[in-house]
Amino acid sequence: MAASDDGRIVSPPTDAATPPALEVIGIEKWFGTVHANSNVSVRVAPGTIHGVIGENGAGKSTLMSVVYGYYQADSGEIRVNGEAINIKSPQHAISHGIGMVHQHFMLVDTFTVLENIVLGAENGRLLAPSLATARDELERLERDYNLEVDPEAIVGALPVGVQQRVEILKALYRGADILILDEPTGVLTPQEVDHLFRILAALREQGKTIILITHKLREIMALTDEVTVMRGGEVITQVKTAETTREDLAAMMVGRTVLLRVAKGDAHPGEALLEVESLSVVDRTGITRVKDVSFSMRAGEILGIAGVAGNGQSELLEALAGIFPIQSGHIRIKGEEISSRTAEASRKLRAAGVAHVPEDRQRMGLVTSFEANESGILGYHRNEKYNGRVLMDYRATIADVGRQMEEYDVRPPLPRLRTGAFSGGNQQKIVLGREMDRDPDILLVGQPTRGVDIGAIEFIHRRLVEMRDHGKAVLLVSVELDEIMSLSDRILVMFNGEIVGEVVANQANEQTLGLMMAGERQPKRTAANS
Amino acid sequence: MKGLGAPIEAPRWVTHLLVPAINLALALIMSGLLILALGEDPFQAISILAYGAFGYPEAIGYTLYYTTNFIFTGLAVAMAFHCYLFNIGGEGQAYLGGLGAGLIALAIGHWPAPIVIIIAIMAAALFGGIWGFIPGWLQAKRGSHIVITTIMFNFIAAILMTYLMVEILIEPGQQAAESRDFESGAFLPRIHDILALIGIDAGHSALNLSFVLAILCSVGFWFFVWRTRWGYEIRTVGQNESAGIYGGILPSRAIIVAMCISGALAGLVGVNEILGVHHRLLLEFTAGYGFVGIAVALMGRNHPFGIFFAALLFGALYQGGNDLAFDMPSIRREMVVVIQGLVILFSGALENMFRPRIEALFVRRAQAATAAE
Numbered sequence: 001m002a003a004s005d006d007g008r009i010v011s012p013p014t015d016a017a018t019p020p021a022l023e024v025i026g027i028e029k030w031f032g033t034v035h036a037n038s039n040v041s042v043r044v045a046p047g048t049i050h051g052v053i054g055e056n057g058a059g060k061s062t063l064m065s066v067v068y069g070y071y072q073a074d075s076g077e078i079r080v081n082g083e084a085i086n087i088k089s090p091q092h093a094i095s096h097g098i099g100m101v102h103q104h105f106m107l108v109d110t111f112t113v114l115e116n117i118v119l120g121a122e123n124g125r126l127l128a129p130s131l132a133t134a135r136d137e138l139e140r141l142e143r144d145y146n147l148e149v150d151p152e153a154i155v156g157a158l159p160v161g162v163q164q165r166v167e168i169l170k171a172l173y174r175g176a177d178i179l180i181l182d183e184p185t186g187v188l189t190p191q192e193v194d195h196l197f198r199i200l201a202a203l204r205e206q207g208k209t210i211i212l213i214t215h216k217l218r219e220i221m222a223l224t225d226e227v228t229v230m231r232g233g234e235v236i237t238q239v240k241t242a243e244t245t246r247e248d249l250a251a252m253m254v255g256r257t258v259l260l261r262v263a264k265g266d267a268h269p270g271e272a273l274l275e276v277e278s279l280s281v282v283d284r285t286g287i288t289r290v291k292d293v294s295f296s297m298r299a300g301e302i303l304g305i306a307g308v309a310g311n312g313q314s315e316l317l318e319a320l321a322g323i324f325p326i327q328s329g330h331i332r333i334k335g336e337e338i339s340s341r342t343a344e345a346s347r348k349l350r351a352a353g354v355a356h357v358p359e360d361r362q363r364m365g366l367v368t369s370f371e372a373n374e375s376g377i378l379g380y381h382r383n384e385k386y387n388g389r390v391l392m393d394y395r396a397t398i399a400d401v402g403r404q405m406e407e408y409d410v411r412p413p414l415p416r417l418r419t420g421a422f423s424g425g426n427q428q429k430i431v432l433g434r435e436m437d438r439d440p441d442i443l444l445v446g447q448p449t450r451g452v453d454i455g456a457i458e459f460i461h462r463r464l465v466e467m468r469d470h471g472k473a474v475l476l477v478s479v480e481l482d483e484i485m486s487l488s489d490r491i492l493v494m495f496n497g498e499i500v501g502e503v504v505a506n507q508a509n510e511q512t513l514g515l516m517m518a519g520e521r522q523p524k525r526t527a528a529n530s
Numbered sequence: 531m532k533g534l535g536a537p538i539e540a541p542r543w544v545t546h547l548l549v550p551a552i553n554l555a556l557a558l559i560m561s562g563l564l565i566l567a568l569g570e571d572p573f574q575a576i577s578i579l580a581y582g583a584f585g586y587p588e589a590i591g592y593t594l595y596y597t598t599n600f601i602f603t604g605l606a607v608a609m610a611f612h613c614y615l616f617n618i619g620g621e622g623q624a625y626l627g628g629l630g631a632g633l634i635a636l637a638i639g640h641w642p643a644p645i646v647i648i649i650a651i652m653a654a655a656l657f658g659g660i661w662g663f664i665p666g667w668l669q670a671k672r673g674s675h676i677v678i679t680t681i682m683f684n685f686i687a688a689i690l691m692t693y694l695m696v697e698i699l700i701e702p703g704q705q706a707a708e709s710r711d712f713e714s715g716a717f718l719p720r721i722h723d724i725l726a727l728i729g730i731d732a733g734h735s736a737l738n739l740s741f742v743l744a745i746l747c748s749v750g751f752w753f754f755v756w757r758t759r760w761g762y763e764i765r766t767v768g769q770n771e772s773a774g775i776y777g778g779i780l781p782s783r784a785i786i787v788a789m790c791i792s793g794a795l796a797g798l799v800g801v802n803e804i805l806g807v808h809h810r811l812l813l814e815f816t817a818g819y820g821f822v823g824i825a826v827a828l829m830g831r832n833h834p835f836g837i838f839f840a841a842l843l844f845g846a847l848y849q850g851g852n853d854l855a856f857d858m859p860s861i862r863r864e865m866v867v868v869i870q871g872l873v874i875l876f877s878g879a880l881e882n883m884f885r886p887r888i889e890a891l892f893v894r895r896a897q898a899a900t901a902a903e
Contacts, residue, residue: 347778
């Protein structure tokens with residue numbers, strides 16, 4: 001494997017005469033009125049890494065599900081090594097050498113690595129001989145591909161990045177020559193991403209073909225040989241990665257030019273609106289999730305909380321929003337002490353001008369079975385605006401939520417539609433519209449762009465910066481380092497429940513933040529209250 | 531724009547009419563086969579059943595009288611279900627509701643009739659509501675599972691009633707564990723008496739003003755669940771408790787409110803039975819209405835409109851089944867219970883057996899239609 005000057009890993013040249021490892025021709029797939037795949041054709045050369053990029057709903061997951069046998073295409077053809085095949089099920093796909101690593105791992109947490117790998121591929125009724133042969137095979141695979149995994153480790157105890165390697169090993173063990181990875185980097189730290197990329201490059205060295213589904217342009221540029229851009233169920237183009245740029249790809253994905261960097265001026269922080277002092281949070285099982293955290297947030301700034309998922313950011317956010325009970329410490333809003341210990345704290349906080357966009361809109365921010373107008377008043381349903389003397393004012397609710405939906409560009413802007421029928425990005429805009437429309441002084445935002453497409457990301461980011469410019473304080477919790485770095489004015493890094501560092505955003509770089517996210521303390525730590 | 535439209539769902543009439551109709555038809559076919567195996571003509575049986583339920587004024591009156599009970603218990607189960615609680619305790623709550631109404635009627639039965647009746651109705655709702663409140667409170671505050679506690683409260687209610695009837699409320703000098711008859715001021719007027727006033731002859735049945743109360747409760751149910759903030763809070767907690775907490779709603783309060791109202795609705799069965807029909811307190815007047823309410827709510831999809839028709843169906847089965855057992859000697863009372871059981875099985879427990887497939891069929895048809903455009 002050789003790295004070129006610009007850091008890209010260069011692939012070995014491929015012979016033009018060999019048939020593509022995987023070719024799909026004219027795939028058509030309808031879901032109801034939605035034309036999920038329209039005349040989709042892609043050629044993937046053997047021994048290359050091929051990126052498939054597109055927004056949510058562009059049809060890339062549908063395409064891969066067709067290739068992997070979850071769905072049958074309405075029409076079209078799939079060829080593996082030049083041979084037309086009819087893939088009826090995932091088992092069938094595996095028998096043709098197609099393996100898949102899912103976004104959400106399909107592993108049994110309480111089994112060992114070895115048991116997970118053998119699961120479903122046991123040869124014989126007795127487990128012991130299968131495990132013995134599997135162990136030998138596994139050792140060979142690990143040697144060949146540089147995958148360091150202890151076969152006897154319990155999967156649930158392994159870090160996410162290693163669990164992902166187990167998934168890759170599972171596919172290789174089943175003889176996969178074509179490996180499909182669906183959004184593989186969403187849950188990884190920058191260091192783990194690097195490791196994954198090295199593994200993928202090694203697999204390519206060995207002649208494996210890799211298809212990488214992602215919406216992250218950086219990954220496409222860093223890793224792939226060729227890239228297919230999808231939009232609205234169609235293939236927009238298939239190009240050599242070296243012959244394109246991030247900006248071009250983004251424009252093709254969205255269908256118009258997009259600003260990849262957030263345009264924002266300098267922050268003009270005012271008085272401290274939110275002060276947190278020695279806050280600790282203990283969860284139901286008695287584990288301390290947030291340890292002695294202190295910071296303050298001022299009007300007119302966006303404060304980013306960076307960290308790998310599961311390091312206490314979620315609990316911190318929910319504690320500040322009055323949902324997660326606090327163990328000890330103080331929270332002051334505009335100088336006034338808020339006791340977050342009562343069950344109705346979230347209502348009181350709303351009244352005090354704190355709005356909260358929760359991390360998981362479907363679990364917490366919305367009720368998917370409700371009509372959009374009902375979800376659009378959650379938390380504000382006692383507001384006079386929506387209530388008559390006894391009955392709720394249904395018309396006022398529909399009118400008001402309809403207006404919010406127009407203002408926040410929810411598509412379609414139909415308040416009578418079921419919440420769950422909206423796409424992820426539009427559900428998020430319903431939540432944002434509801435929370436921002438109250439003109440709060442403090443906005444707590446968790447993962448504002450998770451599962452949201454590029455066009456909507458741009459819109460959401462612009463709105464957050466606008467709030468800041470209007471003198472509001474925005475607390476941003478995100479596992480997307482890019483998002484934290486481009487939006488925040490100040491960044492706190494959390495690891496294992498503690499704040500391990502604080503950086504001024506325009507001086508931050510990915511390496512130092514990545515190290516802090518992995519638990520390395522800032523060498524000379526500035527005072528938590530700046 | 532692509533990908534933004536609502537996913538295609540089966541038309542509402544398929545979900546709400548066709549599927550229940552198919553389930554019902556299957557239950558009747560199974561019943562028909564059983565009747566055939568007993569050596570009787572299933573078509574004749576069906577026609578006797580239908581005539582017995584709707585064929586003459588008294589039949590209609592009795593059908594609607596049973597329907598009244600099923601509306602109350604169906605609404606009760608549905609109310610709890612909107613908070614994602616499975617209230618199996620309708621039977622006990624109905625029992626207590628009857629006790630409440632009866633105690634008022636015994637105590638102040640000599641007062642002016644409208645006052646007695648209004649207070650007795652409120653007492654029925656209150657007693658039933660308390661019998662729903664306790665399991666609700668235990669669920670909300672102690673985490674005791676509502677299914678377990680409501681079942682146990684059915685037994686407690688039965689034992690409590692037996693004790694009260696045998697030891698305290700029994701009419702002195704009587705053998706049967708029944709109270710003395712109420713003064714006529716505590717009688718809920720019968721519908722046939724009211725219709726007779728305007729010159730309509732509706733025969734003579736147990737149907738009384740409780741039926742009107744049941745309809746009023748159905749309307750009130752709809753407004754409460756879909757048009758008040760309490761209903762909103764109950765539905766939010768029922769659908770997504772985390773979203774409820776996020777929205778500043780106390781799940782424990784929503785659970786308790788839902789169970790109180792659920793119990794109160796079930797308690798109104800006591801109004802129909804005690805004030806409307808028996809005019810004295812007695813044992814076992816609830817006769818399984820509370821349990822059938824579960825099937826009614828399931829079949830009626832927790833909506834008062836659906837519950838009305840499901841209740842009417844069960845009312846017809848009860849009343850028509852009585853005639854069937856009477857007219858066809860080889861079909862005993864037990865066979866009628868079997869038929870009711872089959873309806874519950876197919877429309878309740880097996881509700882999801884055919885629904886996905888039938889709905890998928892219509893979704894595919896709709897897809898084909900849109901694809902062809």
